[in-house]
Amino acid sequence: MATAIESSWSALIVDDDPAIRQSLRLCLEAQHGRVQQTGTAAGCLEALERGRFDVVFLDLWLGSESGLTVLPEILRRQPGAGVIVITAYATYESAVEAMKLGAVDYLPKPFTPDQVRTAAQRVVTASVLRRRLSELQDRLDETEGEILFETCSSTYAAFLQTALRAAASDAVVLLRGESGTGKTVLARWMRKHSRRPEGPFVTVHCPMLSNELMSSVLFGHKKGAFTGAVADAVGKVEEAEGGTLFLDEVGDLNADAQARLLRFLNDRTYERVGEAKERRADVRLIAATNRALEDDVKAGRFREDLFFRLNVITLTVPSLRERPDDVLPLARHYLSFFERRQGRRNLSFSAACEAAITAHTWPGNLRELRNAVERAVILCPACVIEAQDLGLLAPRSSATVELGADVSLETLEREHIARVVARAGSYEAAARILGIDVTTLQRKRKRYGLA
Numbered sequence: 227m228a229t230a231i232e233s234s235w236s237a238l239i240v241d242d243d244p245a246i247r248q249s250l251r252l253c254l255e256a257q258h259g260r261v262q263q264t265g266t267a268a269g270c271l272e273a274l275e276r277g278r279f280d281v282v283f284l285d286l287w288l289g290s291e292s293g294l295t296v297l298p299e300i301l302r303r304q305p306g307a308g309v310i311v312i313t314a315y316a317t318y319e320s321a322v323e324a325m326k327l328g329a330v331d332y333l334p335k336p337f338t339p340d341q342v343r344t345a346a347q348r349v350v351t352a353s354v355l356r357r358r359l360s361e362l363q364d365r366l367d368e369t370e371g372e373i374l375f376e377t378c379s380s381t382y383a384a385f386l387q388t389a390l391r392a393a394a395s396d397a398v399v400l401l402r403g404e405s406g407t408g409k410t411v412l413a414r415w416m417r418k419h420s421r422r423p424e425g426p427f428v429t430v431h432c433p434m435l436s437n438e439l440m441s442s443v444l445f446g447h448k449k450g451a452f453t454g455a456v457a458d459a460v461g462k463v464e465e466a467e468g469g470t471l472f473l474d475e476v477g478d479l480n481a482d483a484q485a486r487l488l489r490f491l492n493d494r495t496y497e498r499v500g501e502a503k504e505r506r507a508d509v510r511l512i513a514a515t516n517r518a519l520e521d522d523v524k525a526g527r528f529r530e531d532l533f534f535r536l537n538v539i540t541l542t543v544p545s546l547r548e549r550p551d552d553v554l555p556l557a558r559h560y561l562s563f564f565e566r567r568q569g570r571r572n573l574s575f576s577a578a579c580e581a582a583i584t585a586h587t588w589p590g591n592l593r594e595l596r597n598a599v600e601r602a603v604i605l606c607p608a609c610v611i612e613a614q615d616l617g618l619l620a621p622r623s624s625a626t627v628e629l630g631a632d633v634s635l636e637t638l639e640r641e642h643i644a645r646v647v648a649r650a651g652s653y654e655a656a657a658r659i660l661g662i663d664v665t666t667l668q669r670k671r672k673r674y675g676l677a
Contacts, residue, residue, distance in 0.1 A: 235350045235468060236278065239263040240270045240293065241285040241312065246335070250283055253342040260508070267296040274303045276505050278467040281349045283342075284329075286313030286320060294320075297327045303458075308349030312337070374411060374556070374592075379549035385541070392539045393419040398491060400476075400536045401514040403543030404652065406593030409514040410474060412543060417470045422510060425469025428462050432478040440483040442499045445490075451500020463496060466509045476513040476536065477522055481529075488532045516652055546588040546595065556592070557583050560599040561611070572609050582613035589647040589676060617675040640674040643667070647676070 237259045239250045247263040254261050259281075262273050267288055273279075282300055284293045293311065300309055308331070311324040316334035324332055330352075331345050377383050392399050393416035401409040410429065417427050435443055442451070446461030463471060473479075479487065490496045491511065495504050513536050522528035546553060557575070565573045575583065588594050602615040613619065629638070647656045647667075657667045670676075 235280040235353075236260040237262075237281040237283065237346065238270065238273050238279040239283045240267070240288065240296075241265065241283070242288045243285075246285070246312075249339075250342060253339045254281075254346060256339075257343050257346060259346065267291055267293070270296055271299060271303070274300060275503055277507070278304060278464055279307050280353050280468075281346050282307050282309045283333075284309055284311050286311055286315065286324070294324060294327055297324070297329060301328045306353060308353065310345050310349065374408065374559075375415060376555075377549065378551035378555065379544075382544050382549045382552065385544055389416060389541055390419055392416065392541060394421065395539075396421060396510050398510075398536055398538045399512045400538075400540045401512065401543060402540060403516060404545050404589075404591055405516045406591035407543040407545055408592045409516075409543055410472065411592075412541075413470070413472045413512045413514065416512060420470065420510065422469055426466050427470050427472065428466040429472045429474060430462050432473055432475045435478075437480045440480050441486055444483055445486055445496045446498040448498050448500035451498075455500065458498070461496075461498065463490065463507050463509055464505070467507050468509075470510045470512060473511065473513040475515055475517075477515045477517045477519055477528055484529045484532050488529060488535060491532075491535045517654075518652070546591045550584070553586075553588065553595070554580060554584055557595060557599060560596050561603065564600045564603040568603050570603060573603065574610055576610050576612050579611055579613045579616065579618075582618040583616070586618055587644055587647070589644070589671070619675060636674075639670070640676070643670055643674065644676055647671070 235258075237254045239247050239254075239261065241247050241250070241263075242265045244265070247265070251261045251263055262277070262279075264270055264273055265288070270282075270284075284297060284300070286293050288296075297309055297311075300307060309329045310331040310333055311321075311329045312333045312335060313320065314335040316332070321332045330349055333341060333345055375386060377386070389412065399416065401412060403409060413429075414427060417423060417425075430444065432440075438452070442455075442459065442461065444461050445463055447455050447459050449455055449458050473487075486496060490507070494508070495506050497504060519528055519533050519536075523530045523533050546556075557580075561573055561575065565571065583595075590597075598616040598618075601617075602611045606612075606615040643656075643660065646659050647653070653664050653667060657664045660667060662670075
């Protein structure tokens with residue numbers, strides 16, 4: 227007996243016999259599939275334009291028309307779909323032809339409900355495995371073990387409990403916090419604890435998108451929609467069907483992309499750039515920003531109505547300085563991780579280095595800590611890593627950084643920059659307090675070993 231398919235999935239039934247369509251629909255819906263059906267090749271292509279499908283049950287004959295003539299077009303429009311050919315006139319020759327054209331299975335009529343469910347399950351399982359393989363490197367790079375969600379900090383433990391409750395819903399979540407606090411890692415963790423853990427996780431780094439192509443990347447485009455659009459293209463929203471779409475630095479979206487995203491959040495519909503056809507997608511959205519979007523709203527750079535739609539559940543990720551008890555365990559974790567990755571053995575931090583790690587404010591948060599340890603593992607020839615290998619200075623007493631103390635101007639400037647960055651909400655805010663631009667701030671941080 228076929229077991230239930232656990233992940234969210236969808237099926238399209240293309241058969242000219244209404245009774246067969248109804249029978250297949252009941253079988254697949256019993257396996258929690260979202261099912262659409264049509265009796266013609268034209269209806270099939272129309273359905274493919276409006277949604278994405280994991281499985282397509284395609285009749286060998288649609289009236290007087292061979293279903294095999296539409297099979298290549300199905301795979302062209304949705305390369306990830308698994309096509310199962312069904313027929314009351316099964317022959318060896320037609321089965322071979324169907325497989326040559328790209329079908330993944332061939333099911334003769336009459337078939338039993340269990341045969342239908344088993345065939346669908348094979349396709350969906352294979353799709354899930356392919357998706358997991360394609361995500362494997364990203365997940366290794368981003369998560370690096372569950373220790374990132376083990377904590378000695380009561381602040382971070384309380385935050386994770388709230389995040390866990392948010393993850394269990396399908397509501398829009400806005401992750402806020404400083405750069406490097408691990409918002410992308412947290413988004414993946416929330417996907418793992420959501421109602422759709424096996425669905426795709428599609429990440430869009432909004433600052434990396436050009437203004438001209440932003441809406442196209444998110445929602446796809448029609449052939450000829452703009453110069454260079456030589457073929458129809460699927461957008462990230464469509465790729466995330468049944469799963470989670472993560473918009474990193476959502477504040478960088480341009481006006482057109484913001485308008486399209488607002489419409490999608492309101493009614494789950496969208497249009498590809500250059501076409502008027504309405505499409506639907508079942509996607510859970512998580513967005514992230516390290517900016518004060520309220521300021522962008524006041525300045526007219528971000529839509530107020532979109533901000534309210536994104537702000538359904540807001541989680542502010544604690545900075546590393548807000549969880550000081552976690553800093554040293556995380557540093558040791560990264561040391562062990564990169565030791566294995568680089569093929570080194572018996573690495574450790576000196577006592578002075580651990581004191582420096584604990585004393586440092588880590589304005590770059592997890593990213594700064596991770597990068598510092600990785601750099602030390604690669605470049606330090608000794609087995610014992612010292613503070614200078616991490617780009618850190620030995621801890622100072624508070625007297626050495628007071629105004630009028632016997633310290634150099636450089637020492638005062640370094641400490642002042644470190645403290646301002648530590649309490650400011652962002653590098654932009656810190657630069658304004660210091661009366662310099664962000665580029666100068668980053669240059670000074672690098673010079674003083676704060677970056």
